[in-house]
Amino acid sequence: MEYPKINAARVWQRHMELAKIGATAGGGVHRLALTDLDIKAHVRLAEWAGAHGFPVELDDVGNMFIRRPGTDSTATPVASGSHTDTQPFGGRFDGALGVLVALEALETLEDQGISHRRSIDVAIWNNEEGARFMPGLSGSGVYTGALKLDETLAGTDADGVTMAECVKRLHAALPNVGWRELGEPYAGFVEAHIEQATLLEEAGNTIGVVTDIQGNRRFEVEVVGEAAHSGTTPRARRRDAFIAATDIAAALRHYFEANDPEDIARFTIGIFKVFPGAKAIVPGKVDFFIDFRHPSQAALIEHGDAIAGIAAAHRGNCEVSVKEVSQASPEPFSPAVIERVAASAKRHGFSSQRIISCAGHDARFLLRMCPTGMVFIPCKDGVSHNEKESADPDHVAAAAQVVTDVLLDLARQE
Amino acid sequence: MEYPKINAARVWQRHMELAKIGATAGGGVHRLALTDLDIKAHVRLAEWAGAHGFPVELDDVGNMFIRRPGTDSTATPVASGSHTDTQPFGGRFDGALGVLVALEALETLEDQGISHRRSIDVAIWNNEEGARFMPGLSGSGVYTGALKLDETLAGTDADGVTMAECVKRLHAALPNVGWRELGEPYAGFVEAHIEQATLLEEAGNTIGVVTDIQGNRRFEVEVVGEAAHSGTTPRARRRDAFIAATDIAAALRHYFEANDPEDIARFTIGIFKVFPGAKAIVPGKVDFFIDFRHPSQAALIEHGDAIAGIAAAHRGNCEVSVKEVSQASPEPFSPAVIERVAASAKRHGFSSQRIISCAGHDARFLLRMCPTGMVFIPCKDGVSHNEKESADPDHVAAAAQVVTDVLLDLARQE
Incomplete structure (x- = not known):
């Protein structure tokens, strides 16, 4: 030919x-x-x-x-x-x-x-x-x-x-x-x-x-604490959504690092919004967005399904909700x-x-x-x-x- | 009288x-x-x-x-x-x-x-x-x-x-x-x-x-990494400013917890902005704001002066700059x-x-x-x-x- x-x-x-x-x-x-x-x-x-x-x-x-x-x-x-x-x-x-x-x-x-x-x-x-x-x-x-x-x-x-x-x-x-x-x-x-x-x-x-x-699963995470005066509120009385959200983000990252030694998974937090977002107010709420991609459907299911549990385990004294907003199979x-x-x-x-x-x-x-x-x-x-x-x-x-x-x-x- | x-x-x-x-x-x-x-x-x-x-x-x-x-x-x-x-x-x-x-x-x-x-x-x-x-x-x-x-x-x-x-x-x-x-x-x-x-x-x-x-010291922190495609960029090649900034924030919090057993210091991150802030982009930059207050001038000096060094030690593969924007003595x-x-x-x-x-x-x-x-x-x-x-x-x-x-x-x- x-x-x-x-x-x-x-x-x-x-x-x-x-x-x-x-x-x-x-x-x-x-x-x-x-x-x-x-x-x-x-x-x-x-x-x-x-x-x-x-x-x-x-x-x-x-x-x-x-x-x-x-x-x-x-x-x-x-x-x-x-x-x-x-x-x-x-x-x-x-x-x-x-x-x-x-x-x-x-x-x-x-x-x-x-x-x-x-x-x-x-x-x-x-x-x-x-x-x-x-x-x-x-x-x-x-x-x-x-x-x-x-x-x-x-x-x-x-x-x-x-x-x-x-x-x-x-x-x-x-x-x-x-x-x-x-x-x-x-x-x-x-x-x-x-x-x-x-x-x-x-x-x-x-x-x-x-x-x-590769496939992907995407999640919206909302962390709710309580806004408070940054000058007067002692640590023991705070419910700081920024701390809870960053703890959750770190725990998720460490999970994906530990379970992905070959660096195949793509786990990204690209949106992270702190409310009310003021210099002198302990944050009452954080919204963030997870983009997780993987070529293996089994890995998408296993690791994507783990996200909500990891978030709940690291929420400290705040509330957390995890909502899956889209998914596409490999x-x-x-x-x-x-x-x-x-x-x-x-x-x-x-x-x-x-x-x-x-x-x-x-x-x-x-x-x-x-x-x-x-x-x-x-x-x-x-x-x-x-x-x-x-x-x-x-x-x-x-x-x-x-x-x-x-x-x-x-x-x-x- | x-x-x-x-x-x-x-x-x-x-x-x-x-x-x-x-x-x-x-x-x-x-x-x-x-x-x-x-x-x-x-x-x-x-x-x-x-x-x-x-x-x-x-x-x-x-x-x-x-x-x-x-x-x-x-x-x-x-x-x-x-x-x-x-x-x-x-x-x-x-x-x-x-x-x-x-x-x-x-x-x-x-x-x-x-x-x-x-x-x-x-x-x-x-x-x-x-x-x-x-x-x-x-x-x-x-x-x-x-x-x-x-x-x-x-x-x-x-x-x-x-x-x-x-x-x-x-x-x-x-x-x-x-x-x-x-x-x-x-x-x-x-x-x-x-x-x-x-x-x-x-x-x-x-x-x-x-x-x-009480007195206060306030700092603006800028963390610069490199924006990248969340789907294609492996972990090993990322310079994720969100990861560096959250690591810095956690290290600072742990420092203040360890050095303040009596819960007197007020250490707050109330503003934390992620750029470009898109679902599918690894963050290239984060700006955040630290509000630190304390009734003791000595503590304001000691712990406020520690912030830049802690930030530098936890910046990972990103760049960090810490700028003091205001201070008031007790x-x-x-x-x-x-x-x-x-x-x-x-x-x-x-x-x-x-x-x-x-x-x-x-x-x-x-x-x-x-x-x-x-x-x-x-x-x-x-x-x-x-x-x-x-x-x-x-x-x-x-x-x-x-x-x-x-x-x-x-x-x-x-």
Whole structure:
């Protein structure tokens, strides 16, 4: 079987050009979902598609699709892609990589006149980051039926602008593209992304063959004591919610350290609010938020279930309540796609390793629809969601090559 | 020497009546400094004064003075008083007690035709609480020269209203009162106040003979780590400012517990802010605030000076800086006033004990000007700055009696 060589210079050049749309002084990209800048990025992609005559479609939630038609128009298509929106003052590769290597695959196949049975799409999923409209992953979530269209479009940004208005503006900016119904099925999906961690970099490998996306459980903890005068209230009479909450936080951390010698669990307290929050008042209440992630469902259950008991045991003379607010199981990717990613890396001599995705990606929703996999490449020092985000041109080219191979495998399938 | 009996029913009745101005549904008082309600309280006090022909004066910072003239108009006057402003949803006694027992002293002396050499003032110090305008104690602070008039009047509330505008409104509401120059000296000052703690209640004593006002040192602590993705960043690569800050807070608490077996020090962390404060981001920075108080200057120095070293020793892989933002030495009250308070309690058979003021009061600034002391009475369960604040009518009467005795002692002095 034939696997055409991608054009490494072109795919790198496209990254540098797309990064100019919303470029920051710090070398990053500030391109929130469905802003004028993000719409400009979509228009640019549609122009690149148009240069090859690839048809473009938009759907009702603002996802955009660029297609290279297959030889069998009745066969379910396959796809690759990611997103163009960034975090505030984010980087040049998170999202853009997955879109541009997929476009490179289509252009390579077109340039070399290689035909395939199934049509191949570049999917540009809307609002992956969730930085402007909550929640994130909303384009892929609505497309695959995991999220509701009406609720998603009704969502507003910090200025009260609805996503519906913004999607309408995206459509208006691309008047000549087709319309796609939500949920049109795919027969396979592969997404390339920077790792956003350092395993590949540390091992010196080029390709991460992503096997699973880890699960998470999230908890809100409320600790209630009694507010009191900091000058007059002796220690023995205090019910200090700050002390109880920090004792609970420390006990939880020590539990997770003791039960996770291999440093696989991700246990984070990122929100911790003290009330009333005054210089001369012993805190009467603390609210904090636990983000716990793990690739193993058994570990998520065992350690997540331990949280409430540890909190109760360390509450001192305060009250504590622990409420689970969300959970997502670990999701294994399709063995068929995983094997194709691994085979492609081997075929081209890219050093690779099996790896778990610790972050969420659009692929999390696509795997509900079709066989799905992911390809990771290193990012410098694991830094992401940051203007300093950086990737190596050779690694970008390797991602484009693997995605091209896998798309061709999937598109040729019976 | 003659000490007239005060009118216990009247002083209690006045408390209940003043508490109607700004009464809350929860049984407390919400009467922020220089609001319409606080101005109404001043007008009411002026009416009570007028019924006896006591002259009333206002000064440029909004302090009000009610005088019973002495027989020697050239002698430096003496005073007692406190404030009429309350905390938001505060109580009926904090401040009001000190004003109303002083007024009771003047009325008792007037009713019984008892003369005294020095004039005696009821002083109603403006904005003691600092709940509307920062800082608190501003009326007594400006009067005694500890704070600057211009800066204080330029201060604004949350709506941007300056204290200067409000003082003008107070003057306009009392067009017929005299004007007092700031800093007119006193020869003695005594202030009655609820204890705001439980030592008197626990001991079953009526009168607290206040010997000192404790000192304080305040510190801002900044802990800097590195923000990181909570899903992808392994423990070993994190520089979690929340972990470092909570470790520092715990180490400081344990130090103060170990070095303060008698529960005298007041060590409080009431403000603790986590940045960026997002569910899925390992905190990159924490700012917190330490309020440390102690009646002993030696202890303030020793333990306050230990804070930076403890913070540095527990900063883990983060950076920490500790900045002292204010300090006030413990202040002993005048032995002459202390002894007169103790003698009055003994004379009338009120059980008493020597006690330290752990909170700040206007008396802190008056002792810069003249021999000064304080009288405490119990408040139920030590609860203050709260609608539930409550005091016993017998204790209020005892405070009025002691203040009357001490004022008469001070006013008769050569």
